[in-house]
Amino acid sequence: MADQITGGCKCGKVRYAGTPLDAAPFRCHCRDCQQLTGSGHTEMMPLAREGFAISETCRIYEMQGGSGQSTYSGFCPDCGAQLIRRSARMGDRVYVHAGSLDDPAQYAPERSIYSDAAQPWDAGSIIKAD
Ligand SMILES: [Zn+2]
Ligand SMILES: [Zn+2]
Incomplete structure (x- = not known):
């Protein structure tokens, strides 16, 4: 796993x-991710909130996550x-979109979430559970 x-x-x-958390990078097929990206899914890399540094304040869009608690998208x-x-539910982490990494090859998705929401034209991207 990459250090930084x-x-x-x-x-x-x-x-x-930031630094990676010991948590699985994942692909999310939920409807929020479809609407926010204009694509079929997101690629999310979990980093530790502690020590995470950002150079500018992102614009933040707040929405209700599947848990009913707030989720924030920064752009x-x-x-x-x-x-x-x-x-709000996972306060110890910040997820970054894998395509924004300087070296996107540092990202390797391990699982899909909300795969039931995947569109038929994106079903081929679902990572099947073992
Ligand atoms: Zn999603
Ligand atoms: Zn920009």
């Missing part, structure tokens, strides 16, 4: 750095690239 993860948005305004105010997710 760095990344940022398309335009370069927002940069972040660059200039280029709109989605960078982070946080949730």
Whole structure:
């Protein structure tokens, strides 16, 4: 596992750095992720909230997660690239979108979540449980 993860948005305004948590990186097929990305799913890398550093304040969109608690999507105010997710329920972590990593090859998704919500045209991307 990589010691340090760095990344940022398309335009370069927002940069972040953090360390991976001992938690599985995952692919999320939920409807929120579809609507927020305009695609079939997100690729989420969990980093430790402690020590997570970000160069600029992201614009934050708040929504209700599946648990009924607030979930926050952070994106660059200039280029709109989605960078982070946080949730009230999992306060010890910040999820970063894998495509925003400086080295996206550091990300290796281990499972799918909300695969029941996957669209037929994206079903091929579901990571099957063993
Ligand atoms: Zn940007
Ligand atoms: Zn999702």
